[in-house]
Amino acid sequence: MSTSGDNPFSSPEGTNYQPQPTEGSETVIPRSSVDYMEAVGDVFKNPNWFVNILLAGVAIIIPIIGGMVVLGYIAEVIASRAYGKMQTYPDFDFNRFVDYLSRGFWMFLVTFVASLCLMPVTMLAGGIMAAFQATENEALILVGVLLYFATIFAINIITFFITCPLVIRAGMLNDFAGAFNFNWIMDFIKKMWVEQLLGGILLYIIALLFMLVGCLALCVGYIPAAGAVVIMWSLFIAQLYQVYVHRGGQGLPFKEATKL
16 A cells, blocks of 8 residues: 555554544645555455445445435544554444434535535436427437436536545534535645546446445345445545645544534
């Protein structure tokens, strides 16, 4: 792994990570580059990896609050790696359900707001496609369909570019308003857009393969496959954050989760 060196404060492998507030940006352990396949392989380096992906997968299917709980866990995975607390990642601990939920609530809220801001563009593309279909002209219908799906693809990319730094800020700061620092967000995208794009495409394909294998296993494998995808993306975002700091970006304090 391309880090600044061995971290003497790393916790023993397989131990639970109890996050502690950090004092400032100097606590982020920088790395010089993103290793996309490392984010995949490290999912299975935790001694309790199967239990972790199973529990994360179970959590994500819980209606309404499950996604928030998983986002809170994602923040702690990012923190455990970015701040050098563990060499693998923390175990998913249902005893910390409320902590995950309280941190993940802000992360969910900022991603929801960002998605709402882009929704009018999606609606406009859908309206254009519908208008072209109403003409019953095959050429215009084809153009409308292609325009719609091209717009959806572009919006998904833009959404990931924006939500990635938002998730980092909301997760580390445990705050809604503090997540919307547009100078920091634009600086992150400016420094990391290439890695975001390449990693987003590659890991999206790998995530689809995970889910396909899970579905083929009589659909029972869907749950651990979803959990593996969650942890994989967490480790990837942690790498992005570390490389961003290495390139001169501002690190963030990891603030204690407060009850809602």
